[in-house]
Amino acid sequence: MENTAKKPCVVLGVTGGIAAYKACELLRLLQKRGIDVFVVMTKNACRFVAPLTFETLSGHPVATDTFERPATWEVEHIALAKRADLFVIAPATANVLGKLACGIADDMLTTTAMATRAPLLLAPAMNTGMWESAAVQQNVQTLRARGAHIVGPASGHLACGDSGAGKLEDVEVIAARAQALLSPKRDMEGLRVLVTAGPSREMIDPVRYLTNRSSGKMGYAVARAAQRRGAQVTLLSGPAALTPPADVTLVPFTTTQELLKQATALAPQMDVVVQAAAPADYRAEEVAKSKIKKRGGEALTLRLVENPDVAAAIGAGKRPGQVLVGFAAETDDVLTNAQAKLARKRLDLIVANDVTQPGAGFDVDTNIVTLITEADTRSLPLMSKDEAAERILDRAMALREERARKA
Numbered sequence: 227m228e229n230t231a232k233k234p235c236v237v238l239g240v241t242g243g244i245a246a247y248k249a250c251e252l253l254r255l256l257q258k259r260g261i262d263v264f265v266v267m268t269k270n271a272c273r274f275v276a277p278l279t280f281e282t283l284s285g286h287p288v289a290t291d292t293f294e295r296p297a298t299w300e301v302e303h304i305a306l307a308k309r310a311d312l313f314v315i316a317p318a319t320a321n322v323l324g325k326l327a328c329g330i331a332d333d334m335l336t337t338t339a340m341a342t343r344a345p346l347l348l349a350p351a352m353n354t355g356m357w358e359s360a361a362v363q364q365n366v367q368t369l370r371a372r373g374a375h376i377v378g379p380a381s382g383h384l385a386c387g388d389s390g391a392g393k394l395e396d397v398e399v400i401a402a403r404a405q406a407l408l409s410p411k412r413d414m415e416g417l418r419v420l421v422t423a424g425p426s427r428e429m430i431d432p433v434r435y436l437t438n439r440s441s442g443k444m445g446y447a448v449a450r451a452a453q454r455r456g457a458q459v460t461l462l463s464g465p466a467a468l469t470p471p472a473d474v475t476l477v478p479f480t481t482t483q484e485l486l487k488q489a490t491a492l493a494p495q496m497d498v499v500v501q502a503a504a505p506a507d508y509r510a511e512e513v514a515k516s517k518i519k520k521r522g523g524e525a526l527t528l529r530l531v532e533n534p535d536v537a538a539a540i541g542a543g544k545r546p547g548q549v550l551v552g553f554a555a556e557t558d559d560v561l562t563n564a565q566a567k568l569a570r571k572r573l574d575l576i577v578a579n580d581v582t583q584p585g586a587g588f589d590v591d592t593n594i595v596t597l598i599t600e601a602d603t604r605s606l607p608l609m610s611k612d613e614a615a616e617r618i619l620d621r622a623m624a625l626r627e628e629r630a631r632k633a
């Protein structure tokens with residue numbers, strides 16, 4: 227007889243979307259990876275796939291409604307919550323994301339999700355308009371900031387006839403992510419990591435400023451990933467409409483000069499510095515004390531002076547063994563420009579992306595990056611910023627090891 231006692235346990239929550247049928251395949255893939263799967267379904271999910279299907283595939287009873295079996299319901303969701311090493315919700319509808327973000331627990335799935343202390347992996351699937359709606363985006367951000375992991379959605383042709391983001395991520399990708407979460411890397415334990423993120427703001431007058439397009443999402447994803455992997459993280463953040471991850475030290479900055487001051491003070495104590503911030507290269511030579519008024523059609527000339535290059539300053543003070551990572555968001559000659567920056571700023575790794583490509587620009591949750599070191603250039607496919615953050619840290623850690631071997 228097979229011994230299931232030591233198998234890691236995934237509680238798979240299935241909600242009511244057309245992609246619910248794909249959860250059957252996901253369950254199979256998880257089992258193939260040696261994982262024991264228990265299924266919880268919402269009422270609407272049962273309209274798409276019969277609980278019997280999941281019951282037969284999983285070899286366990288399927289939990290569907292807290293009040294259906296009054297004798298056991300009270301303990302059932304708690305028992306499942308405790309049993310879970312990981313809670314996966316696939317597909318996760320807009321409705322369930324909203325409930326989780328707001329703390330609503332009104333059925334078996336949401337009560338179990340609320341009670342569990344296991345990590346939460348959400349695979350959203352819905353119509354593009356719904357996915358892009360402010361409410362869903364805000365809920366996803368809230369859940370992410372609380373530590374939930376989001377996989378997908380992918381883009382493509384949707385069941386409703388639309389094309390765009392909202393497809394359930396490939397089940398192989400979800401299964402791989404689940405397995406990675408069950409055996410998380412803790413390879414950055416004890417390391418001190420500085421991450422810079424977000425734009426700077428350079429005042430022109432009391433009501434106007436110059437800035438760069440940057441949401442801060444990529445930097446925040448790196449900070450979250452490093453913290454998860456055991457690092458002690460300081461996040462030096464420009465004004466960003468994002469909730470900072472729990473357990474990182476947040477140091478705010480507004481101008482590039484402030485960033486320079488803070489970053490150069492913090493960098494010497496750091497093992498790894500990841501500079502995802504987008505500091506403005508120029509600032510107004512003089513900041514007007516009063517609001518600049520219109521001049522009846524006459525052109526306005528602003529004199530700008532160059533800001534310091536923060537990455538170059540940190541590069542100039544680089545300690546042996548320290549790994550410095552920079553970014554290069556480019557529109558033309560991406561690789562040539564990035565390679566030049568790698569050398570000029572004495573970086574060990576530069577993450578280049580062509581911001582003109584769909585899925586790689588600003589404000590989105592995905593990126594298409596190329597990791598460039600002195601030795602090689604590795605292009606990665608479109609992936610979530612969370613996934614890209616992991617790959618960037620993998621490369622930075624490999625560089626650290628190479629250094630240690632050579633030393």
Ligand code: CTP
Pocket residue numbers: 482501502503504505506507533534535536537538551552553554555567571
């Ligand atoms: N950077 C910096 N200080 C600046 C400008 C950029 O530290 N004043 C850092 C960014 O955080 C990023 C890297 O340098 O890691 C590349 O940023 P980018 O704006 O692409 O480079 P620039 O040197 O400003 O080059 P250019 O604007 O000419 O493309």
